[in-house]
Amino acid sequence: MGLLNPLLLLIPFAIRPVIATPVSSGANITRSFSLSPPRSPRPEKQVHDADYHSFSIEFCYMADYAGNDTHPNTFSRQVIQNLKDIAGKPPLFRVGGSTQNSAVYYPDQSEAIIAPFSSAAATQPGHSYIGPAFMQSFNQFPEGSKYIYGLNFFNPANETLFSVGDGLAQCVLEANAAYNAIGDALYGFEIGNEVDGWPGGSRRSANYTLQDYVDQWNDYAKAISQNLTGSDSMQIFQGCAFEAPRSVASSAWNVANAEADGMKSNMAKAVADHEYMGANCHYTGVGPTIETSIFDRTNMLSRVWYHDYLGNATVDSGIPYVLGETNSISCQGAANISDVMAATVWAVDYVLYLSSLRVERVHFHMGTRYAYRSWLPVSFNDTNPQVFPIYYAALFNAHVFAGGHKQTEVLVNGSDFGAYAVYGSGKLESIVAANLVMWNSTSEQKARPYTVLELPSGWESAKVLRLTSPGVEIANNITLAGQSVNEAGVVVGDKTHEKAQGRKVLVGAGEAVLVQK
Ligand SMILES: *[C@@H]1O[C@H](CO)[C@@H](O)[C@H](O)[C@H]1NC(C)=O
Ligand SMILES: *[C@@H]1O[C@H](CO)[C@@H](O)[C@H](O)[C@H]1NC(C)=O
Ligand SMILES: *[C@@H]1O[C@H](CO)[C@@H](O)[C@H](O)[C@H]1NC(C)=O
Ligand SMILES: *[C@@H]1O[C@H](CO)[C@@H](O)[C@H](O)[C@H]1NC(C)=O
Ligand SMILES: *[C@@H]1O[C@H](CO)[C@@H](O)[C@H](O)[C@H]1NC(C)=O
Ligand SMILES: *[C@@H]1O[C@H](CO)[C@@H](O)[C@H](O)[C@H]1NC(C)=O
Ligand SMILES: *[C@@H]1O[C@H](CO)[C@@H](O)[C@H](O)[C@H]1NC(C)=O
Ligand SMILES: *[C@@H]1O[C@H](CO)[C@@H](O)[C@H](O)[C@H]1NC(C)=O
Ligand SMILES: *[C@@H]1O[C@H](CO)[C@@H](O)[C@H](O)[C@H]1NC(C)=O
Ligand SMILES: *[C@@H]1O[C@H](CO)[C@@H](O)[C@H](O)[C@H]1NC(C)=O
Numbered sequence: 153m154g155l156l157n158p159l160l161l162l163i164p165f166a167i168r169p170v171i172a173t174p175v176s177s178g179a180n181i182t183r184s185f186s187l188s189p190p191r192s193p194r195p196e197k198q199v200h201d202a203d204y205h206s207f208s209i210e211f212c213y214m215a216d217y218a219g220n221d222t223h224p225n226t227f228s229r230q231v232i233q234n235l236k237d238i239a240g241k242p243p244l245f246r247v248g249g250s251t252q253n254s255a256v257y258y259p260d261q262s263e264a265i266i267a268p269f270s271s272a273a274a275t276q277p278g279h280s281y282i283g284p285a286f287m288q289s290f291n292q293f294p295e296g297s298k299y300i301y302g303l304n305f306f307n308p309a310n311e312t313l314f315s316v317g318d319g320l321a322q323c324v325l326e327a328n329a330a331y332n333a334i335g336d337a338l339y340g341f342e343i344g345n346e347v348d349g350w351p352g353g354s355r356r357s358a359n360y361t362l363q364d365y366v367d368q369w370n371d372y373a374k375a376i377s378q379n380l381t382g383s384d385s386m387q388i389f390q391g392c393a394f395e396a397p398r399s400v401a402s403s404a405w406n407v408a409n410a411e412a413d414g415m416k417s418n419m420a421k422a423v424a425d426h427e428y429m430g431a432n433c434h435y436t437g438v439g440p441t442i443e444t445s446i447f448d449r450t451n452m453l454s455r456v457w458y459h460d461y462l463g464n465a466t467v468d469s470g471i472p473y474v475l476g477e478t479n480s481i482s483c484q485g486a487a488n489i490s491d492v493m494a495a496t497v498w499a500v501d502y503v504l505y506l507s508s509l510r511v512e513r514v515h516f517h518m519g520t521r522y523a524y525r526s527w528l529p530v531s532f533n534d535t536n537p538q539v540f541p542i543y544y545a546a547l548f549n550a551h552v553f554a555g556g557h558k559q560t561e562v563l564v565n566g567s568d569f570g571a572y573a574v575y576g577s578g579k580l581e582s583i584v585a586a587n588l589v590m591w592n593s594t595s596e597q598k599a600r601p602y603t604v605l606e607l608p609s610g611w612e613s614a615k616v617l618r619l620t621s622p623g624v625e626i627a628n629n630i631t632l633a634g635q636s637v638n639e640a641g642v643v644v645g646d647k648t649h650e651k652a653q654g655r656k657v658l659v660g661a662g663e664a665v666l667v668q669k
């Protein structure tokens with residue numbers, strides 16, 4: 153670790169809990185759900201750690217997010233520290249994405265990264281040339297932070313892209329530099345990003361198959377293992393990192409078929425897939441809206457079905473299945489969907505639903521120039537470093553998974569409402585509910601529709617943490633338990649919780665609640 157972040161000294165030691173006035177009895181109640189959570193979760197339910205809601209940083213933006221030894225990014229440190237303070241453990245950072253595929257390591261380069269953008273509007277550079285100083289970024293986040301490093305995956309011989317030549321040697325060279333510089337903070341490596349989309353492009357021939365990929369992945373992983381420790385197989389790789397799965401056919405590029413083709417637990421520490429709720433590119437006609445993408449649970453569930461299936465299909469291999477890169481809308485997000493309160497409420501519901509499946513962890517992707525970033529780490533385009541609405545979902549979920557040993561069961565699975573039971577070490581501990589009914593800040597606040605949760609007996613004095621804002625279409629005025637995050641990234645305001653009244657809790661349109669027994 154480098155210098156102590158002076159902002160940390162400003163965090164009050166104990167935040168005084170304040171009991172807030174419950175939502176008034178004049179609320180517009182439109183429906184109710186009577187909840188009967190099972191006393192214990194089903195035995196097959198996966199047990200999750202405190203870092204369930206984790207992050208993925210686009211490779212070329214790592215220096216922005218983390219800084220370096222002389223200039224650590226203190227804003228990022230603060231917002232990660234907030235999460236660590238709540239959960240007891242920092243999130244896990246996967247550093248990768250399509251720019252890892254265009255990164256080349258030069259041992260003699262003095263600059264950390266040379267990554268030119270073609271225009272002010274471009275969201276990714278054409279290439280990222282990195283040197284040894286790039287690795288300093290992987291030592292800046294709060295103590296205990298770990299990283300998954302996304303390696304390049306050029307052709308093993310005669311690679312013409314960036315005149316790499318011997319792509320296998322380049323991959324080993326990069327892995328060796330990362331391994332030695334990052335040390336114990338290195339959780340693992342990925343080799344290539346979304347390679348399932350490569351056949352027929354500039355990186356692999358059209359006849360490149362899943363079997364070819366698995367064979368090549370094994371060759372690269374073996375060469376890295378031999379280089380780093382002299383052994384033939386280190387269990388240090390997160391395999392696949394494929395695009396969102398859309399087929400379970402036996403010929404499809406997916407994690408289950410990759411394992412069948414020879415990706416084994418001797419080297420695969422985990423396998424990962426990616427997912428988004430819609431796309432901000434390659435569509436014709438009307439683009440995605442809040443209502444048709446993130447606030448449509450039928451849409452969300454139809455995409456998540458593949459992760460349910462693939463988590464099941466790979467469980468016997470013993471290789472954990474991870475959602476290694478995800479967010480609201482692909483192609484770096486969509487303004488007024490990805491960067492407003494709607495994304496926050498969606499992310500709470502989405503993460504809780506995934507946690508009920510055989511999905512080990514969820515990594516929310518971000519980049520300096522991306523609309524779906526959880527926070528902006530450096531000033532860009534006249535915008536100062538700040539958290540974005542979806543960061544509040546990370547704070548909320550840090551409360552849900554705090555301390556780890558959590559399992560979840562789905563209680564309500566409607567087209568616009570999700571509720572979940574959360575178990576800690578096998579005991580029923582809390583209930584989470586997310587109300588995905590549209591609610592705009594421009595509507596008359598007293599008309600806001602509320603859903604009643606009827607809690608089981610024994611929950612008479614339950615404590616309610618509320619995630620709310622004036623409307624889902626805006627980014628401002630979001631509070632979690634009465635608190636917000638200021639321009640320095642510090643959680644401010646009195647922490648308030650409500651008490652359930654007569655075993656009832658109200659959840660407004662566009663809100664989420666965490667009810668603790
Ligand atoms: C560290 O970051 C600062 C600020 O971005 C930069 O000026 C400096 O060159 C960096 N140091 C290295 C070794 O890259
Ligand atoms: C940055 O601002 C410029 C000027 O307003 C704009 O054209 C560009 O699209 C912005 N870039 C991004 C990545 O949003
Ligand atoms: C690489 O190129 C050299 C010279 O052009 C050629 O001799 C060799 O066979 C090529 N190797 C592969 C694997 O294509
Ligand atoms: C590992 O790779 C690095 C970088 O290519 C090289 O310098 C080193 O000699 C290799 N070590 C072994 C044991 O092969
Ligand atoms: C795949 O395509 C490449 C070039 O397009 C060709 O050289 C190679 O022979 C093909 N491989 C097979 C197995 O058909
Ligand atoms: C996954 O397995 C669980 C039982 O462990 C089952 O309830 C669920 O339906 C399965 N999902 C799919 C998509 O097959
Ligand atoms: C987002 O919403 C704001 C406020 O309504 C509007 O000014 C802006 O044009 C919208 N941006 C896009 C890309 O739709
Ligand atoms: C939730 O609903 C979806 C879609 O209707 C369905 O596929 C899924 O199995 C349901 N999940 C549970 C836990 O009932
Ligand atoms: C709410 O805001 C969204 C996004 O700006 C807009 O598309 C929608 O029409 C609005 N709905 C109402 C009822 O105002
Ligand atoms: C209550 O909410 C419903 C659903 O949005 C709405 O139709 C109704 O007008 C609201 N009622 C009042 C009294 O505001």
Ligand SMILES: *[C@@H]1O[C@H](CO)[C@@H](O)[C@H](O)[C@H]1NC(C)=O
Pocket residue numbers: 622628629
């Ligand atoms: C919402 O936030 C803005 C500043 O972002 C502030 O000026 C305004 O008073 C807030 N409104 C409410 C209702 O809290």
